[in-house]
Amino acid sequence: MPSNSKKSAVIVGAGIAGLASARLLSENGVDVTVIEKSSGIGGHVANWGCMATSECQVCHCCSLSDIIAALDESPVRFMTGWQLESINTGVGGQLSGVIVVENESRNIREIPADALILSIGFETFDPSSKGLWGYGVLDGVITLAEFDDFIREDRLSELVPDQDAPRIAFFQCVGSRDKSIGANYCSQYCCKAGLRSAIRIKTDKPDWDVSLFYIDLQVAGKYATTLLDNAKDLGIHLVQGVPGEVFPYQGNKLGVVSEKNGLNVRDQFDRIILSVGQRPNPTAADLSRITGVGLDNFGFFRNLEGLDRFRTSEKGIYVAGACSGPMDIETTLTSAEAATADILEDLSNWREGS
């Protein structure tokens, strides 16, 4: 590997995409600074629990701790509580550095940068905007992320405290593939995450009754069949059709109507877990103004196409992870690798040219 020690990169966003990119760039001799708006690193994945039963369910959550362990040994600088303020360009519009500002003190600092990665991730869909699911209105309707806290903190037994054998339902495609809320795209992680969560419950709590309502299960890849087979073997009810309304039923139960065998049937549950999709990070609009990288119709960063899809219209600015479109952890890691490879290629070309 050629040495890029005189080259530097700034990464905006310390989620798994940004951290994976930081590690790979640093390992290849690039001087890396990671800017993170919040006070901690790890993003959404840091709040996600391992889904392993007796076997690994290949959710890739644990990649984060591996990456952080490697970064601990690296010269990568972290600036948490800082945001991108503006960018500097040199001859020919080539990126030369960034100005960052600290949230509280409003201190400003200039950092040289030959490459900038936007890896600000996504925001989870707020299901209260489609009121009939009852999120925020009915107790017991929660999001997949909220459910995941019970797994991560190892307190699944507390999910339904007063029931020995509660009935749990997962609703898929909540906030995905939905024109009515401007999200006419598949979020690509939720079918697998929902299934793994259901499998995790049923493995730990065989007496619980678990249903998963779906439109069609978008589970692709080499582990797809294993996941579906596991779910079926464990007795998870996979039900086609996602109810659009949840109503209070017999006191503290949650009622739904769905179609089974050609009939409308009423069912009731103790908890309904909404597999919420990914929405663009709202700060993408600010960063678009600052960097000149456009947004697509949904509000994700607009990337270039084909082999250049981790590059953007702006020379020296790259995208990694879910800020350019919804993706799961595995795909996010791939995108970080690809963005890093593009940067290394571009940096070595520039050096030869200069």
Next chain:
Amino acid sequence: MDDIIIAQNDNAETISNINSAISETCMVCGECVSRCFLNTAYPDMNPRRLIRKIALGRAQEMVDSEFIWACTLCARCTADCPKDLRMDAIIRNVRGMAWTQGKVPARIREGIEKGKEFGNNVGMDSEEFIDTAQWIAEEMEDDAEDLPEGALDVPFDREGAEIFYVPNPREYTSNPGMFQTYLKFFAYVGADWTLSSKVFDITNWPYYMGDQEDAVDLVRLMVDEARNLGARILLTTECGHGFKILRKDAENWLDEKLDFEVLSIIELAHRYWKEGRIKLSKGSVDKKITYHDPCNVGRKVGVFEAPREILREIASEFVEMWPNRKYSVCCGGGGSVGQNSDMGAKRLEHAHYKKDQILATGADVVATSCQNCLTQLGDLQARYEMPVEIKSVIELVVEAIEHDRD
């Protein structure tokens, strides 16, 4: 067989032979299945099955079904359909097929025929309408001391009047009390208004039947008359579909801009109140009031807050039903169901969800702003002996208007 329009948007709500890529639209997500208030009354039918049947080339089964006549076109099922389908438009298309096959409920057909001949669904001519309207006004003489002078003179065909008011036939047939309520309202607000002796029916029964040709003719009549009179406001009575069609569809249907404003009387009352033209006595109706959103006024046109602001002002207590506004549950009598004698008392049995919703509020009064909803809610009250009064918002406004009683 005509193709059915499946993908709908506000600009495409017309009946025509458009090839629809049906398999690319509905993705069988099932949202509509659970939101249809008929899902217990028709356990083997739901909006999604209807679409699938059409997709599979079995639309005729639906044409011959009772389900398309039990549907109230409330469109709650597709209120936020992930694919933007509009069930009310789809059902109207299926009914349009029934219409062309001559399979239409007798009473509705009769109303449509009368509409074509007389311009109104009760078959009343101009002379009889003028006599009836004047007689209804004269019947208020006992209350006349409460009203400003001249309040009982009903204006007809006044060119240059600001407001052209179009009533619902119920007002001069089965429910003259409603007409009196509106007359009082006009008197109290000092409206510059007129009736037409030729065009005096806001309803549009052909719309219910997917009979687009006749539906457009009726809209044309009203629009032309508003222009003849030089009105600045075409004011619709408290009629859901009549208001919705003029406000939302008329420009598309006629393919021309309307050079006057279409307002519902509830919006006018709200405007006059906000402008200070009328004063409402705060908390003067000493009742717990809830509001039923008519599907056409609320979900389809988006008038949610005006009636609520008025009711919050005049009621000693206002409570919401849940769900409400965009997700309001249909009263069960809309979309021709209330007029369709074939549906008989079924419309009351189908409306148990609405009944439960009303009872859960503990309200004394259910207010609404659609005469169709008013009739249905009144019948529901009687059928289930609910301890509530059913009132129109304008009735309550008239009770609460502060006026000079000297």
